[in-house]
Amino acid sequence: MSDSLVLLFQNIGLTEQKAKETAKNKTLAPNLEKAIHSAGFQDKPSEKSTGALLYHLASTITPGAASHLDYIAKAIRDSKLTTADQVSAAIKFVNDKKDIDEAAFDKECGVGVVVTKDDVNKAVDEYTETVRDRLIKDRYKFFGPFFAGAKNIISLRWANGGDVKEAVDAKMLEILGPKDERDIAIKKKKETKPEIKEEKEIEETVSVLKVPDMFFEGELAKLHKPGGNPQIKPELMEAHLKATGGKYITRFPPEPNGFLHIGHAKAINVNFGLARAHNGICNLRYDDTNPEAEEERYFVSILEIVKWLGFTPSEITYSSTHFQRLYELAIELIKKDKAYVCHCTGEEIQMHRGGPERGPRTACVHRDRPIQESLDLFEKMKNGEFEEGQAILRMKMDLENGNPQFWDLVAYRVLKTPHHRTGSEWVIYPTYDYTHCLVDSFENITHSLCTVEFTQSRYSYYWLCDALEVYKPVQWEYGRLNVTNTILSKRKIAELVRKGLVFDWDDPRLYTLPAIRRRGVPPQAINNFVHTLGVTKSDTVIEATKLDAFIRDYLNETAPRLMGVFHPIKVVIENLPEGYEQMLTVQNKPRDPSMGEHTIPFTREVWIDGSDFREVDDKDFFRLAPGKTVGLLNVPCPITCTKVIKDESGKVIELVARYEDAPGFKRPKTYIQWVAESPKHGSPVRLDEVRLFERLFNHSNPHDKREVPGGYLSDVNTSSLTVEKGALVETGLWDIMDRWAKSSETKTDYEAMRFQLTRIGYFCVDKESDLGDFKAKPEMSLKDTVKRLILNRTVNLQVSSALKK
Ligand code: ATP
């Protein structure tokens, strides 16, 4: 990374940190560099708002628009484009164009259009009248649809989103008055309500309080409204709207062939989030059409993770529920002469598709067989009269079309493995291409959101719905989310587990969601992270360190602070009496009383960390050394080391110190953490293990053969796990654990016990801990039941240069 690039990026208002991260990003950096040069800010700083637009341009530009980056950057410089929406419109407009017609560009991007606050208020006033009844009925829950509706008013296309939000907020306040108890669902006691209801209430609480802006900005704001997608026959739309009442309906459709990963967190947020933003619903659909890869534990884990992230599926559905209906439609498709049974092998199909040279495409001999023959053969396939690979059903599409998704896709294949849900009832299974759109149609999905690798499939999706004359949802694609220094591929993770390079699928060094969860990352941090990335068509590759920084920031705000020492040395404070005990009140987070406080004992014997003591002093060392004074965090007066006790081998085993409580004592330069010896308070808390994790792979792209010629298995960081034994923590940990035991519903989410160890990092309790039979004795403190305690480090603290020393 070059320093000049970092400086260049700081010129447009990026912080040093952000500039450095950007400079490392191989796609973004050259784009941004080019944009800055085009706009002429290589030698002088730009306004921050101009810089933000250049950044938006560089980070969202599509390959088809890349040749016009210079043009758009200049339009930003000349203040022709002044909002992110306009820049997005510009990118869309120039995409795949050779020459730019200036007038058309200006018109399409709203150049020169000024929408004043007055205009906004007026338009919102008018719009309010059209939705007044719903507003009064749904009150603040209606914010999402209200805001989206207002933003979609044609005259407000180029209005500032903030102005629209302000107008909508003001209108709501005017009509509804301030929020009251009707607007905030209160979580009820568990006994009085069945579980499902309770989750729904939480969900509503969230939706009232927070709808991320991302669903009302950029591309997502431009999606059609229910009812707005054309159909091959108008009555299909009538029936659809009758069934849905005009609601937004989305689905999250994982294949239950593995555990979800960080990328899926985006998919979950996009699908559930879009529905929630518009008061719609989202289903969890197990796309279980491949019996060979599915396992019960995946089904269970997927639902658990969706709930952990804070979403409740409106319905849990399975593609396999529709096997009969899909089969009947396949027969209909054959009867319409739009499908045929084919016996070609994989290689033959490749040859018919033009082979590796991409030559002309040809029809196979089966394509024109009589309809009745295909019907009979398909019946035989269904009855098990063909072995795997001997026959398939193919859609009769359009071999002339340039899109490979039209080259007679496979609809059904013979598979003789029993299915997780339907057992041996079927020996033919529908493919993704055949199933996905039809099940979307059956479920009345309004917006079928998927990742960009399905862009070409959009056309075959529509083809099949139209061929069968069924309701046709709209497919819309967004970019995948990936993280560096890891692998997400299920097959490769399986290999790591098999080789014993990680504990299991939820090893905290992995980026599956169960692993991230086990590492102690709070679900809100993941959701917030996904929201800050926004939703565009481009894939995003996030540096693992950037994700860590985000998690750290979130925990910094939310995690209580405790003191702990990893390499304890005992300190006896000689001038305090035997049995001395002072209870100290410490804030859970310094300078933030809202986080509460807890008490800890201070006694004659305390433990400090070995790294905070030095036998041979140094003028740059400000902690404990013979004759030197240091502060103990939260303790009123400092201590001075008066004596060092060693064993026969010369190892320091104990320190003797003096408590400096004489009036007028000097304030110490430095404070260190400590833990009291006080068995009656359960102090110290003795940890069996603390697991410290580092990157699992040495390279950013371990799966890339150019970067790692030896393959990802050769790239595993052999020191990615360090286990510390014998660490001690203060009694605040018991408070956290007892509170958890009282409030946790499942009592299995050990990772929800999270905290910061001052000056060390963020930690949580690992699921391999043995908390004893605490469930049987709810009146007891966990300090009396715990048998084995293991912590995971979620992230370290940002190491400041002073501490490194
Ligand atoms: P993988 O191949 O990475 O395991 P997949 O595509 O096979 O993933 P599915 O279970 O089919 O996983 O995915 C469920 C949904 O999640 C799909 O809509 C898919 O587009 C989306 N999805 C999968 N990976 C990502 C990702 N990295 N970023 C965003 N969305 C993703």
Ligand code: MG
């Ligand atoms: Mg898949």
